[in-house]
Each structure stands twice: as structure tokens, then as C-alpha cells.
Amino acid sequence: MAGHGGRGRSGRRPTLEEVAARAGVGRGTVSRVINGSPRVSDATRAAVEAAVAELGYVPNTAARALAANRTDAIALVVPEPERRFFTEPYFSDMLRGVGAALSDTEMQLLLIFAGSDRERRRLAQYLAAHRVDGVLLVSVHADDPLPDLLGQLEIPAVISGPRSERETLPSVDSDNYGGGRSAVEHLLERGCSTIATITGRLDVYGAQRRIDGYRDALLDAGHEVDERLIASGDFTEEGGRRAMAELLASCPGLDGVFAGSDVMAAGARQALREAGRRIPDDVALVGYDDSAIARHMDPPLTSVRQPIEEMGHAMISLLLDEIADQRPAVSRGLERRQVVLPTQLMTRASS
Amino acid sequence: MAGHGGRGRSGRRPTLEEVAARAGVGRGTVSRVINGSPRVSDATRAAVEAAVAELGYVPNTAARALAANRTDAIALVVPEPERRFFTEPYFSDMLRGVGAALSDTEMQLLLIFAGSDRERRRLAQYLAAHRVDGVLLVSVHADDPLPDLLGQLEIPAVISGPRSERETLPSVDSDNYGGGRSAVEHLLERGCSTIATITGRLDVYGAQRRIDGYRDALLDAGHEVDERLIASGDFTEEGGRRAMAELLASCPGLDGVFAGSDVMAAGARQALREAGRRIPDDVALVGYDDSAIARHMDPPLTSVRQPIEEMGHAMISLLLDEIADQRPAVSRGLERRQVVLPTQLMTRASS
DNA sequence: AGGTACCGTGGGAGCGCTCCCACAAGTGAT
DNA sequence: ATCACTTGTGGGAGCGCTCCCACGGTACCT
Secondary structure, three states, X not given: OOOOOOOOOOOOOOOHXXXXXXXXXXXXXXXXXXXXXXXXXXXXXHHHHHHHHHHOOOOOHHHHHHHHOOOOEEEEEEOOOHHHHHHOHXXXXXXXXXXHHHOOOOOEEEEEEOOOHHHHHHHHHHHHOOOOOEEEEOOOOOOOOHHHHHHHHOOOEEEOOOOOOOOOOOEEEEOHHHHHHHHHHHHXXXXXXXXXXXXXXXXXXXXXXXXXXXXXXXXXXXXOOOHHHEEEOOOOHHHHHHHHHHHHHHOOOOXXXXXXXXXXXXXXXXXXXHOOOOOOOOOEEEEEEOOHHHHHOOOOOEEEEOOHXXXXXXXXXXXXXXXXXXXXXXXXXXXXXXXXXXXXXXXXXXX | OOOOOOOOOOOOOOOHHHHHHHHOOOHHHHHXXXXXXXXXXXXXXXXXXXXXXXXXXXXXXXXXXXXXXXXXXXXXXXXXXXXHHHHOHHHHHHHHHHXXXXXXXXXXEEXXXXXXXXXXXXXXXXXXXXOOOEEEEOOOOOOOOHHHHHXXXXXXXXXXXXXXXXXXXXXXXXXXHHHHHHHHHHHHHOOOOOEEEEEOOOOOHHHHHHHHHHHHHHHHOOOOOOHHHEEEOOOOHHHHHHHHHHHHHHOOOOOEEEEOOHHHHHHHHHHHHHOOOOOOOOOEEEEEEOOHHHHHOOOOOEEEEOOHXXXXXXXXXHHHHHHHHHOOOOOOOOOOOEEEEOOEEEOXXXX
């Protein structure tokens, strides 16, 4: 054999040009094959593919990014401290869903925390450098300036929970209203007469919608809504514990609780236990998220399941559309780019 | 004002060339300023910095990567399923430590899971494309082929727990032997006479070393080692529970347990509770990692603390050295590139 | 037969940077 | 004054790709 230019030898990596020479074609043709263009004859394609395999050719991402002005990467931005990311199963579930949706793509996923001011500055710099083609925004609070920044920079973005009913960014969400409603309807069916709720942070739109669902379910069943039965948590376990303690103090007679997240439900369980209330005999408890916590709690927690996997898929799909659409300035009609997916109540021993 | 080429206008971003023109210098000089080269006069530097600020210039990463043949990114590779990453606080602590160590750098950190075969193939492709300058390997099992792959591709790497006493890669570890030893010595001091241990996966070198520490502490105190007191877990909570149950069955008289991780200690606690043993009155319990679990357990868990933050720093520091050294083929002596950091026993109510 | 269409293909230009060589100007020893 | 360095600077070349224009060939219409 003349030459020994196999892939085994490390050092320099083969380039497009070398593949072209080996396959006896031009550079452009190899590029077309690599990028799956249909305008290549079958014979040529086969020859190129053989050359690629023989040489162990792997495209140089940097060169491609420079020439094509894209990075083939998207960022999952979590505007929360890292700690919360790991504590709150919602995030890790979301990461998994998005990762799964992306795994049949060439796109790379970057996880970026933007909890502290320092991290935010870093992120701003990062986005200014256009190091990603698009951004997935998870858990954004109502007054967060991040979406505006993305708008200025003209970086496509999709948000996981809309910030309000007038969200301008494409968004994906579960049916928080319906979910809250179904939780409360379930408690009513179980015979609860005094149902409290522990809400998430009120600057999160989804948390508000769950409360709306709570309210309407009670009203439609002919109950009136006692504002003292609405305690606000902050999505943390400790917040749930505290809210539950307050509720028990102000309304000792309550017999059902809808917590706005499983983690808060876990906190509520603690408070109930400390107060000597049995679950579900004295107080029935329902959570939200159907995370691992719910299944492992004692007793197992009834919870509202959000189709996280599907939500991840939907977000990716919206974002990729957004990225693709960015180039031609065609009039993208006002087709609804707000996806809402249904929830499902998972009934367990806690209610 | 003539022109309106400020940073506000989006669309095209300013290039080096434009900054150079604005500052009235050459391209090379701007590059030197951007990269902090000392061979620039103060006056010129100031002029360039002003131009950079006025134009809102941000370097194009892709162009830089292509020209300089580096990516300014490193990967944290976790050869475990995603689930374990989120379950096991060790990983998130490590991520935090590494992230902190990297935050005063320009380097970007990528988190990559390589739990499934599919993910591993993706990773291999990724590494073959040289999309990172270096790799941090966390929790590698003895027979993992990943380190070899990295070697072939000549990608600098640092491993978080050496695979054996003959580790060839630069590595960072806590003193597992000393940690295990101190845990057992502590139990002996507390008056325990029959001390069991729940080990981590035996193909993890660190787990072995903790057992060695356990053994030696007992031997040095004049006890003999009863093999029935050594039960193997797999670092999971369920594994800890099962191992504890076995230990209780075979050695009902035990009064002290050293668990190889906090998560397994949590499992052990369950089993102890189910068996009606009180902690620490009937059985004293010590964990390893000093993770959040330890502090929140009931009773709070005595645990061996590894200086994760420092370990992160050490890993980064080793890796950056490795990357820097890669270029000149100088004879890098055999200076020990194996860092071992001391542990510290955090005493709490469980012992 | 000539015209028009398209297909598959080759290769120039250029993406924005870094590297390095060349060169002018200054410094100090001889 | 001469030579040898050093310091700061400009700009050519080139990194490996994509984009796009141009071109020869074949097919199908007049």
C-alpha cells in the first residue's frame, strides 16, 4: 500500500480537500455529501462515503461554524441558582426530555445556569458572542430581562412556561389551570370539604394558573373560596412546610391540600406529621409534577403529571422551527406558537 | 456624530478589522490586546480598548477556534446514566466545584453523559471532532475504555478518582483510605465494639480504599476483621437498605456502621428503622461525602467530608496544565500528577 | 437542427481570526 | 559611528469549511 494515511495515525486530521482528492471529486461535492444534499448522483455519493470512511474524516466544527455562521448548538438556560436545579426534579426531568428530543439531531445541548449576577453577566457575554443558535428558557419570572436581551440580539428562543397570558415568545407549557382543577376535583370527589392550597412563587405565571384552577373547581362545585386557605410557598420543601404549618394554625379543620409542587407537598407532609395528622385519613394531599419524590414518598403522593418528555420535544421542535425561519424573512403568519399540553392526575395513597 | 455604527444596531457584528480601523492600528495589534499579550504599549492598548467598547466588539469564537486550533471548552464527562447524576449528590457537588474553579477562566464547561451505548457513541464522535480541549472524567470504572480512547485521540484528560494505584492519567482524589479509617476510629472511640461497613461498588478503586481504611483501623485497634461485617452496596439508597438488612440478619449484635456514601447511609437508616434499631443509641452510623443528605437526615448524619470544591479546583488546574503542556513536546518529567486531598470527619448526632 | 431547461459538478471567494515574519525605531555596547 | 539587540507594530498567509457562480452534459421541446 502506498501511503499510510489511515485514521489510526493521529496528529493531523483529514480535511474535506483530502477526502475530495481521495474520492476523485471536487471539494464542493464532498461538502454536499456530508450535508446530505440531494443534488449528488448515487455513484458519487458512494465514492465519497467510502473515502470518508477510509480516512476517518470528521468535519471540523469550527470551520463549519465560521463559514456557515451557525453553531449547531442550543442552550438550556436556567435562571436559577444551581442548587435549585438539582433540588427541583422539574429541571432534571426537563433536561432529560430535551436531551431525548435532541438525540436524533446533530445539535448540541449546553446547560447554562444564570442564578447569580456573575453568571448572568457571563451569559450575556456568551449570547453576545452568538455561541448558540437558539435558547431554551426554563422557569422565567415575570420581570426577568433575559427575554428582552434575547430579542435585541435576535437569538431565537422558546420559553418553557409563558410569563403571562400575553407571552410574546413561542412557549410550551402544561395545562396548569386544568391540572390544578383536576387535583381539587379529585379531592372533592374523595369527600374533602375544606381544601387548602399551597402555591408556588406568585411571579410564576403557571403557579397563578394552578390557583385559578383551584378556585374554579371549588366555585363550580358550589363551594366558596376562603382566601385563608391559600398559602404561598416558594417551590421549596421548607416553604411547603412553613405554609402548611400556617394553614394548620389558621384553619385547623382542613381535610385536603393541593400543593403546587411535589417538593412543597413533601414539606407539607412533614408539617402534617409534626402536627399529628395522618395522610390521607385526616388530611388528603395532592402534589404537582409527579416527580420521583411523589412515587417514593410515604405514603406515595397523588400528583398531577406533566408530560415533560413531550414538552421537551415540543420545545425543541418550536426552537428548531424558529432557527430555520430566521433566515428567510418571510411573513411568518401569526400561527400560534404557544403549545399547551394536557396533564394527568396520578392517583396514589395520599388521597 | 458621523456614522451610527454602535453596538445597538444588530445585524452584522463588528470584526477585528473594524476595531483596528477605528483604533487606527493594525489587525495584529488588536488581536494582541484582546489576548492580553504584554507586547503592546499602554497608549495603543488604551486606544484599542476604547474602540472595542465603542463598537461593542465581541470576538468570534468560531474564527478563533479555527485559526488557533483550540476551542476554549472542556467537557465534564459522566459515564453514568443521567438519573444517577441527579440522584448522587457527589456529582452535583463536583459540577459545582468545577464550575467555580472555571468561573475566572474563559473556558467553557460542557456536561456530557455517557451512560448508554448510544450516548457513548455520540461522545466518541464528539471527541473525534476535537470539540473540546480537554476532558474531566468523573467516576470511571476499572474497565472503562474511555481513557484509552482519549489517549488515542491525544486529548488531555484528568480523572476524578484513579482507577487503581497504577493510574496513568493525572488524577485527583480525596484520601479514601484515611477517610474510611477516621470514620471507623471515630466509631471505636464512641465505644462501638462490632462495626460493619457497607461498601460502594467494588470496581471503584476509591470504594476499595475505604474498605482498606476500615480494615486497618480495626486491626490497629486490636480487633479482628470479620468478613461477614463487610456488605457490598452499589452506591444507591436501595443498595444501602438491602446491605443493612443483610448485615442485621447475619450479625444482629452490631452496634456501628460505616457506610461508603451518604446515600447508602440513608438506605441503611431505613433498614435500621424497620428493624426497630435506634440511631445512635442502638447502632451508630457514619456516612461518606457529607452531602446535603447528611445534614438533613434525621438524626443528622456523621459523615466524612471530601473537599469537593478544592478537588474541582485541582482538577481544573491539572487539566489546564495538561492542555498548555500539550504543545511543546518538552520532556515533562514524571512529576506526580496525582493529587490526593485530605478528608475531614463531620461529627453529628448519628454517632 | 437549434433552443431551453435542468442536473451534477468543480472550484473561487470569503467567513474572522491567529500566527509569524518583516520592519522601523529605540537602546546600549563597542 | 557601527553593530547587535530589543520593542512595538503592520499585514500576508492560511486555518477548513460553505456558498454560489459557472460550466459541460443530457433531455426534452419546438
